[in-house]
Amino acid sequence: MPRIISPAVFVLIGLILFGQGTYIHAKALLAQVLLERAFTETIATGHPVKPWSWADTWPVARIEVKRLRASTIVLAGSSGQALAFGPGHVEQTVDAGERGVAVYSAHRDTHFRFLKEVAVGDEIDVTTSDGKTFRYRADRSSVVRFDQSGIDPLTDRYELVLSTCWPFDALTSGPERYLLHATLIEPGS
Amino acid sequence: MTICDASETSRRIRLSRKMRILLFFLVEGVAALAIGFAALFLSFDPVWSAEQPKQAVLRPADARSGSLLLKTEDGYADALRLGVDVDLTVSGPTVRARVTQIFRNPTKEWMEATYVYPLPAGSAVDTLKMVVGDRVVVGDIKERQQARAIYEQAKQNGQKAALTEQERPNIFTNSVANIGPGETVLVQIEYQEPVQQNGNAFSLRVPMVVGPRYNPQPVVQSVDLRADGGGWGATTTDPVPDRDRISPPVLDPAENAPINPTNITVHLQAGFPLGEVKSHFHQVKIESPDNATRIIKLAEGAVPADRDFELTWKPAAEKAPSVGLFREHVGNSDYLLTFVTPPSVEQANEKQLPREVIFVIDNSGSMGGTSIIQAKASLLYALGRLQPTDRFNVIRFDDTMDVLFPTPVAANSTNIGNATSFVSALQARGGTEMVPAMRAALSDTNHDDASTIRQVVFLTDGAIGNEQQLFETISALRGRSRIFMVGIGSAPNTYLMTRAAELGRGTFTHIGSVEQVDERMRDLFGKLENPAVTGLSAKFSDATADLTPAAIPDVYRDEPLVLAAKLDKLAGSVEIKGRIGDRPWSVTLPLANAAEGKGLSKLWARRKIADAEVARTTRQASPEDADKTILALALEHQLVTRLTSLVAVDETPSRPDGEPLKLSELPINLPAGWDFAKVFGERPRLPVAPTERRAEAGDVKVRLAALKRPVVTTAPVTVQLPKTATDAELKMIAGVILLTVSLLLMMFNRRQTSPH
DSSP states (O other): OHHHHHHHHHHHHHHHHHHHHHHHHHHHHHHHHHHHHHHHHHHHHSSOOOSSTTOSOOEEEEEEEGGGTEEEEEEESOOHHHHTTSOEEOTTSOOTTSSEEEEEEOOTTTTTGGGGGOOTTOEEEEEETTSOEEEEEEEEEEEEETTOOOOOTTOSSEEEEEEEESSTTOSSOOSEEEEEEEEEEEOOO | OHHHHHHHHHHHHHHHHHHHHHHHHHHHHHHHHHHHHHHHTSOOOOTTOOOOOOOOOOOGGGGSOGGGOEEOTTGGGGSOEEEEEEEEEEETTEEEEEEEEEEEOOSSSEEEEEEEEEOOTTOEEEEEEEEETTEEEEOEEEEHHHHHHHHHHHHHTTEEEEEEEEEETTEEEEEEEEEOTTOEEEEEEEEEEEOEEETTEEEEEEOOOOOOOBOOOOSSOOOOOOSSSGGGGGGGGSSSTTGGGSOOOBOOTTTSOOOSEEEEEEEEEOSSOEEEEEESSSOEEEEEEETTEEEEEETTSOEESOSOEEEEEEESSSSOOSEEEEEEEETTEEEEEEEEOOOOOOGGGSOOOOEEEEEEEEOSGGGTTHHHHHHHHHHHHHHHHOOTTOEEEEEEESSSEEESSSSOEEOOHHHHHHHHHHHHTOOOOSOOOHHHHHHHHHOOTTTTOOSSEEEEEEEEOOOBSOHHHHHHHHHHHOTTOEEEEEEESSSOOHHHHHHHHHHTTOOEEEEOSTTHHHHHHHHHHHHHHSOOEEEEEEEESSSOEEEESSSOOOBOTTOOEEEEEEESSOOSEEEEEEEETTEEEEEEEEGGGOEEOSSHHHHHHHHHHHHHHHHHHTTSSOHHHHHHHHHHHHHHHTOOOSSEEEEEEEEEEOSOTTOOEEEEEOOBOOOTTOOHHHHHOSGGGOOOOOEEEEOOSTHHHHHHHHHHSSOOOOSOOOOOOOOOOOSHHHHHHHHHHHHHHHHHHHHHHHHHHTTO
16 A cells, blocks of 8 residues: 555645646736736726736736737736736836836746746837836846845936846745846837 | 456446546546535635734834844933923914923933924924034035035034934934033024915914834835945935834823923914914913014923824904915015915805715824824714705725725715724724725716816825825826815824815814814814815916916815915005805906015925925926936025025034934924823833934044945845735646545555455
């Protein structure tokens, strides 16, 4: 019997771990589908629409990088709960298109996986909840500690920062963050 | 054959084993996916937890550079003592105040004292006098840096010196250098202020204590701290770059007797026969020499400086005068101050537009004690006053924030019920992140909707140090919303309230006790529910006028329109026009009939300076232009501003060479009704008894002077970026490894058992 028990325990633990990993990805994928629907409705109605009835957040913007065919819906707030479903708009930063720096954050292994492919010069489109699209151009990237971002939210320029964990392929999370800086080139239309 | 057969069966066995392994993986994959999707609808512990922003309630002592602090064992008994005497004279529309601070040094050492104190937000400080023995030294107005340099020089030379600096329009610091052992030095400042009028009542406030402010952690790292002189400029990215200057040590009322005894005397000459005169938070004795004059004194003598003094007076007549016109001749110019209260139009005559009201309530730690009770009572009253046609929402904030409904909802009984229980359950704790709450309140989902009026009612004590950030948020996002500030508690930040209301084109209501809730909230709703007087303009028939406020604000029910003007000649008349609801209204005042007033030029200048500060905030003027305007006005009219200070130096040196000088930052009381533990955390850490820095003789003194103010920026500073990695990969890899291990184990088991 013990011969059967030990592999059975391993199978069970293995299944749970694998399941949790899959669950994170599945949640990230499925949530984006619901978010896409809610965001379209938000633009159409002009009211924030919750993606599912018990959600504690709602979509506020869409980030698109056409060259990479990447598109993702951003949620209000950057709490851990929100980030599980989509990128978060970091509190106390301005909305896209406003004077200052709009900072969006997401997980490196789900919604911002494409960030490592984004090159300087790429165009990043951000659609806000009023349906306006602002085009930014990536001008540089940097790696910083999470508590020393060097972002000046009161800047006079119109900037965008996309942030995710660094290094991209690490398995554990560390204090470093990868920042992609972009500047507004086309105001809302 | 047999061999062949044997090999074939073994191949078949191998094949079927491969199939089984494949099948095993397939089943596992499907199971994992199924579990994954099932889990999507459950909430596990957040494995993706974000890095929480650190709790940012700053203890005053933390806000300073720690290395210089020296807590004395003997505590307060051996430190400087302070007494305050406030003498106010009300003549018609203006208040002239003389604040005397008595610094007594019972110790055997030479002392330097700094005292942080509040004044009314609209006060124009124009005089500083220092009295040493029988000598009176009168202060001069200088540019801030220059005044500071003069003071430091005098301090090093052993001369007595006093310096008055503005930290906020309602927070000032007095520094006094070289108070000898056993000596007493008097520092006297004087200011001018207009009286407040609301409907039938006139009032004045004397703030007495600066409530401990919540200073948000810097959101941004200061980029450059190289010691090349200009390096300090980089700290402007801190939301509260001067945090150490506005956080004096606070005594825990549970462990210390109240300090800073204050005496108040008011000479009230209203200019009309007086009816009721009332002090709201202090026991007073009132003498009446004649029917238009009162002398008000504290009944029990000096009181601790721990709450605002508020005095209101009403005319004996049924209705207060609705027009006041005062003039003063200074230099080549005439200054004019007018009060006009537009008539109130009964709301029955007016078609009322439906309203969308956003209530914001501050439930941070500084609201603990009686303040949160007042705030909740006020908000519950407000919810009860909503009409069925109105829409509303409720936002509560501390260093976190909740928006009750995702979008404003109809004020039906279910929603009101929900909101009522939400508000009743609120508890005061945590920091005060006001900016995100204001952003949320101003995020207007249907900003083109002209059929409703959008009003934000914001209940707070305003105990924050990053006022400027809040103002910028308001001026950038206000849209069609109007902001009505409700100041709560015994010592609210009136500067924040009045400026926020001005930028938000609303009003400021103050509620200082639970008893005032009903009356003041009823008043506020009178303003919310009745049409404002809009589109106001003033035209002078003959004179050329420099008018302030530059953009005349809308005037709400029972409020007077207050205008100050500088004229080249006092002739002709002024016509004030506007619209009440959709009816035109106008009034013409002949200037020749204006009564003589005092200090009007200072009030005009102070108001012009406020205009320039507003223009700077709203970016209508460049910072350089605004500063230039402010500096010119301040120097011409001798006013203390953000850019100018008053400094007085006694020419006779008093401290002998070689005697050390000790710095004492005078502690303040906690405002009455505040909960010490809620603001500063658990009690055992404190009290912050008088914290003293010791200076040795000679050159060390210079270093102390240099170190004292530009405190090295605290901790690493930044926009906190959330944690953005999941452990999905890690878990999946670990899962696969475990599954493989189990598979190997199973195969190993079978091999051991099967051969038999």
